Amino acid sequence: MGQILKVDNINVYYGAIHAIKGVSLEVNEGEIVTLIGANGAGKSTTLKAISNLLHPKTGSIEFFGEKLAHIPPHKIVEKGLAHVPEGRRIFLQMTVQENLEMGAYTQGGKTFNEDIDGVFKQFPRLLERRKQIAGTLSGGEQQMLAMGRALMSRPKLLMLDEPSMGLAPILVEQIFDIIKELHKNGTTILLVEQNAQMALSVADRAYVMETGRITLSGTGAELAQSDSVRKAYLGG
Amino acid sequence: MLEFLSYLISGISLGSVYAIIALGYTMVYGIAKMLNFAHGDVIMVGGYVSLLAMTSLGLPTWAAILLAMVVCTVLGVIIEGLAYKPLRSAPSLAVLITAIGVSYFLQNSALLIWGANPKVYSPIIEGTFKLFDGKLPISYISMLTVSVCIVIMIGLTIFTSKSKMGKAMRACSEDKAAAQLMGINVNKTISLTFAIGSALAAIAGVLLCSSYPTLMPTTGSMPGIKAFTAAVFGGIGSIPGAFLGGILLGIIESLAKAYISTQLANTVVFAVLIIVLLVRPAGLLGKYVPEKV
Numbered sequence: 001m002g003q004i005l006k007v008d009n010i011n012v013y014y015g016a017i018h019a020i021k022g023v024s025l026e027v028n029e030g031e032i033v034t035l036i037g038a039n040g041a042g043k044s045t046t047l048k049a050i051s052n053l054l055h056p057k058t059g060s061i062e063f064f065g066e067k068l069a070h071i072p073p074h075k076i077v078e079k080g081l082a083h084v085p086e087g088r089r090i091f092l093q094m095t096v097q098e099n100l101e102m103g104a105y106t107q108g109g110k111t112f113n114e115d116i117d118g119v120f121k122q123f124p125r126l127l128e129r130r131k132q133i134a135g136t137l138s139g140g141e142q143q144m145l146a147m148g149r150a151l152m153s154r155p156k157l158l159m160l161d162e163p164s165m166g167l168a169p170i171l172v173e174q175i176f177d178i179i180k181e182l183h184k185n186g187t188t189i190l191l192v193e194q195n196a197q198m199a200l201s202v203a204d205r206a207y208v209m210e211t212g213r214i215t216l217s218g219t220g221a222e223l224a225q226s227d228s229v230r231k232a233y234l235g236g
Numbered sequence: 237m238l239e240f241l242s243y244l245i246s247g248i249s250l251g252s253v254y255a256i257i258a259l260g261y262t263m264v265y266g267i268a269k270m271l272n273f274a275h276g277d278v279i280m281v282g283g284y285v286s287l288l289a290m291t292s293l294g295l296p297t298w299a300a301i302l303l304a305m306v307v308c309t310v311l312g313v314i315i316e317g318l319a320y321k322p323l324r325s326a327p328s329l330a331v332l333i334t335a336i337g338v339s340y341f342l343q344n345s346a347l348l349i350w351g352a353n354p355k356v357y358s359p360i361i362e363g364t365f366k367l368f369d370g371k372l373p374i375s376y377i378s379m380l381t382v383s384v385c386i387v388i389m390i391g392l393t394i395f396t397s398k399s400k401m402g403k404a405m406r407a408c409s410e411d412k413a414a415a416q417l418m419g420i421n422v423n424k425t426i427s428l429t430f431a432i433g434s435a436l437a438a439i440a441g442v443l444l445c446s447s448y449p450t451l452m453p454t455t456g457s458m459p460g461i462k463a464f465t466a467a468v469f470g471g472i473g474s475i476p477g478a479f480l481g482g483i484l485l486g487i488i489e490s491l492a493k494a495y496i497s498t499q500l501a502n503t504v505v506f507a508v509l510i511i512v513l514l515v516r517p518a519g520l521l522g523k524y525v526p527e528k529v
């Protein structure tokens with residue numbers, strides 16, 4: 001199991017605000033790694049730093065052994081790192097199909113039909129709504145579209161930022177089933193979640209983040225058993 | 237009746253020029269979320285370059301137009317790269333002031349290079365087509381202007397709805413960070429938009445000067461403001477909106493000149509704009525997007 005992502009002691013600032021304080025984490029091939037923590041802990045900021053939407057002041061991020069520091073975000077996708085941002089951020093005025101085409105922007109087009117068929121197999125709902133304007137999809141469908149769009153770039157690592165946010169419990173289950181299935185098919189996943197229980201149940205390994213720092217890490221099962229995690233995130 | 241028709245036709249022709257300029261305004265606004273007030277002055281540059289290419293360089297008309305388009309495209313991309321790109325995350329007021337500055341810079345540079353005296357433009361085609369035994373003359377340049385405008389509108393619509401680059405442009409105009417996460421080079425896409433808008437401005441310059449053949453450093457200024465008005469009128473950011481807004485504005489202006497008063501024509505144009513915006517704040521075809529709270 002080779003290492004795919006290595007975040008080494010990064011510090012990220014918003015102006016004077018020190019949002020990420022010396023965070024290190026790693027993701028190995030084939031894993032689901034989850035990053036959990038309360039509101040404002042710095043989970044989204046960490047993912048943005050990995051995608052280079054934000055630039056860490058110090059520390060380094062390596063993807064397949066290559067430092068990402070001077071690579072612009074649009075080039076990082078080409079390297080096989082897909083980021084489904086918080087709040088989904090699909091293109092609301094474009095159709096479902098067009099959103100998926102944008103996901104495949106870095107691909108030559110040769111594998112487009114195969115890839116879109118794969119996404120439609122994973123998310124049959126999207127096939128039904130292929131021509132629909134994305135802004136008119138339901139929350140769950142929008143999340144599926146955001147994930148499908150990311151998969152169109154044939155990612156080696158898929159980063160998901162709170163895919164369960166704002167969804168009804170039954171849809172949360174469905175999204176996590178899909179995450180498990182993607183994992184089974186060989187996709188490596190870095191999952192940010194506030195729903196710690198669900199996240200820990202699917203994760204191989206997990207990191208807990210508090211006010212900009214990683215305070216705890218271990219296997220999903222270990223953390224699910226840990227007293228401090230149970231108290232803080234699993235309701236006792 | 238024939239008289240009305242002839243005013244209507246000249247309005248549509250004038251409106252087509254506004255529409256071509258407005259398309260550039262609206263595309264740039266859609267993607268860069270800024271009003272490029274220098275856009276009108278690029279028209280003027282297009283006018284001078286094409287005129288000099290035809291007279292001083294003796295180039296054939298098509299080559300002169302092509303040269304004007306190339307010069308304006310390069311100019312537009314340079315303006316964006318030097319003046320606007322460094323302000324990408326600056327407050328919009330700073331960008332607006334910069335755009336006004338660029339506008340004055342272009343006008344004063346033209347003054348320095350070509351002088352203040354109006355130059356007489358040589359229209360790219362002359363002559364008229366006569367309907368109803370010559371009672372309703374339609375100039376060839378009017379017909380050309382309207383046709384060019386329609387072709388451009390259709391071309392841009394197909395480009396933005398069908399091509400990969402065009403769709404990327406729409407993606408950038410909706411959400412730049414998300415577009416980057418798709419692998420779209422946002423800076424390159426913005427440059428491309430300025431390039432297209434400026435090439436259109438060159439065409440507008442040639443057509444405008446062919447209909448109204450005097451050329452001065454301030455020539456682009458008023459049509460620029462009118463076209464901006466047209467873009468807002470139609471719904472800023474919308475391609476069919478810019479087209480519709482431009483044509484309607486031209487018609488209103490032409491009819492107001494004919495039936496109300498030449499001096500009051502602009503007042504009427506802007507009064508109509510204000511009324512439309514009171515009723516439909518997003519313009520005729522614009523989508524009203526409430527501020528996120």
Ligand SMILES: Nc1ncnc2c1ncn2[C@@H]1O[C@H](COP(=O)(O)OP(=O)(O)OP(=O)(O)O)[C@@H](O)[C@H]1O
Pocket residue numbers: 014017019037038039040041042043044045046086194
């Ligand atoms: N654009 C910004 N400017 C200034 N501070 C910011 C900005 N974005 C985030 N922050 C701050 O950085 C910290 C981390 O924010 P971040 O969005 O990474 O948290 P999070 O763990 O993703 O939280 P949530 O679970 O609520 O999404 C917070 O204290 C937040 O207030």
Ligand SMILES: [Mg+2]
Pocket residue numbers: 043044045086161162
């Ligand atoms: Mg977050």
